[in-house]
Amino acid sequence: MIRTTQKKTCNETILAALQNSRQNLSDDAIQHICGFLKSGLHEDGGFVNRGGVPDPYYSVFGYSLSFVLGLELPVQKQRLFLQSWAKNDEIDLVHAISLLQCSLLISAIEMKQKAGSRGKALSSFGFFEKIARGKLIRKVKQEGKDWLDIVAFYRSQDGGFNHNRKNAEKGSVYANFLVWCLYQDLELDDLSLDEVLKGLKELQLSDGSFANENGASTGVTSASSAALIMNLADGSQNCSSTINWLKNRWIAPGGFVVAEELPIADLLSTATALLALDHAGVSMIPYAEKCSEFVNMHWDNSGGFFGSIADMHCDCEYTYYALLALGLIL
Numbered sequence: 413m414i415r416t417t418q419k420k421t422c423n424e425t426i427l428a429a430l431q432n433s434r435q436n437l438s439d440d441a442i443q444h445i446c447g448f449l450k451s452g453l454h455e456d457g458g459f460v461n462r463g464g465v466p467d468p469y470y471s472v473f474g475y476s477l478s479f480v481l482g483l484e485l486p487v488q489k490q491r492l493f494l495q496s497w498a499k500n501d502e503i504d505l506v507h508a509i510s511l512l513q514c515s516l517l518i519s520a521i522e523m524k525q526k527a528g529s530r531g532k533a534l535s536s537f538g539f540f541e542k543i544a545r546g547k548l549i550r551k552v553k554q555e556g557k558d559w560l561d562i563v564a565f566y567r568s569q570d571g572g573f574n575h576n577r578k579n580a581e582k583g584s585v586y587a588n589f590l591v592w593c594l595y596q597d598l599e600l601d602d603l604s605l606d607e608v609l610k611g612l613k614e615l616q617l618s619d620g621s622f623a624n625e626n627g628a629s630t631g632v633t634s635a636s637s638a639a640l641i642m643n644l645a646d647g648s649q650n651c652s653s654t655i656n657w658l659k660n661r662w663i664a665p666g667g668f669v670v671a672e673e674l675p676i677a678d679l680l681s682t683a684t685a686l687l688a689l690d691h692a693g694v695s696m697i698p699y700a701e702k703c704s705e706f707v708n709m710h711w712d713n714s715g716g717f718f719g720s721i722a723d724m725h726c727d728c729e730y731t732y733y734a735l736l737a738l739g740l741i742l
Contacts, residue, residue: 421596422641423513426687426736430480433739445731446483448715449474452728453485457493459728466493468510473732475517479524480735487522494518498558505575508562509590515556516597519548549598563591570614571607574625582626583611589638605646612639620653621672633661633670633681637688644691655692658685662699666706678720679710683733686740700741707734 420428434442452459452474458466459474471493478485494514497503503511553560568574572583573591588608594600615622621631622639636654643649661668667677668685682703690696710717716726717734 422593423597425691427476427480429687429690429739430476430732430735431739432742433735434480436738436742442481444715445477445735446481446715448712448726448731449477449481449483449728451714452716454493457486457489457491462725462727468494468497468507468514470728472510472513472517474728475514475521477728477732477735479517479521484525485518485521487518487525490514490518490521503559503562505563505566505573505587506590508559509594511559512552512556512563512594512598515552516548519551523548553598553600563594566591568611570611572611573608576625582614583608584625585612585615585622585635585639586624588612589642592642605642608642609646609649612642615639616654620655620657622654630671630673631657633658633668634684637684640688641691651692655689655694658689659694661685664702665709666699666702666704676720676722677706678723679707679717679730679733679737680719682706683737683740686737690740696741703737703741707737710734 437445449459452470454460454466456466458468459471461467461470471490475485475490477483494511497507497511563573565578566573566575566580566587568580568583568587570582573587574580574583575587575590576584588611592605592608612622614626615624615628615635616639617623617629617631619631620636622636623630624632624635636658640651640654640658643651643654658668661672661681662685663669663675663677665677667679667682669675669677670681686696686699686703707717710719710730711734712718712724712726714726716728717731718724718726719730719733
């Protein structure tokens with residue numbers, strides 16, 4: 413059974429932060445962001461990737477933002493899009509998890525849209541707390557059994573999961589975190605956090621950071637953030653070195669860099685670092701003003717957000733991370 417000291421699952425914490433962001437945005441800002449999201453919604457369902465192709469991975473971010481911001485979606489078309497992946501033999505771990513998360517989100521969006529004005533009054537966390545853990549979760553587990561089977565194929569020999577290979581010798585932080593969050597959301601109790609953490613120990617470097625995969629010599633902010641969240645849930649780890657390492661990735665312009673040797677901050681690293689530090693009980697006050705300025709610097713005229721000055725292509729993933737960062741500090 414997964415042990416956690418958090419009352420909310422990790423994804424519920426994220427949705428609550430996104431909801432907080434929404435509550436602090438003006439109506440004009442919300443409309444501008446929703447306009448960008450609509451531009452990424454494919455006519456056949458799903459949100460498009462950077463190649464303009466509807467993709468379950470990007471759809472997780474698009475559906476999450478649609479749910480929180482109240483963007484109306486043609487639900488049946490989204491269901492048909494997800495069903496079109498049902499017999500795809502090339503589905504990998506990341507896309508299998510994405511499809512399950514999309515199914516849960518679409519069911520929640522449908523119930524919220526049917527609730528009308530009553531649905532708009534529900535907070536993201538409250539909605540999932542009272543409804544999703546019953547009716548929605550049972551439906552997703554039943555309809556997504558084949559996708560859950562695909563997830564199991566990526567179990568690594570160390571007890572964790574690897575997002576690149578089936579039956580790999582070692583797991584990766586990224587895969588472990590994705591699966592751990594999924595199992596929380598679907599209330600599955602056949603994944604032991606102890607098994608996942610055994611593999612994580614080998615990925616921790618001497619400075620407290622975590623490499624994403626075995627053999628890497630440099631810690632990464634997103635991997636270190638994910639590992640910290642899981643270690644905090646276990647409650648038995650000394651996490652001070654990881655917390656300090658993450659704090660030191662903060663730079664003066666207001667964001668977090670991806671690794672120690674890279675000088676450019678980005679939205680993914682910033683949002684994940686803030687999420688992990690918030691889980692650790694670190695005050696967000698010192699980051700609030702500069703981080704808010706940093707996020708606003710990455711807001712494009714299209715209504716979407718781009719990841720960094722080195723990657724100025726806007727998409728729904730970076731827009732999600734921008735609003736997550738704002739929701740954590742506001």
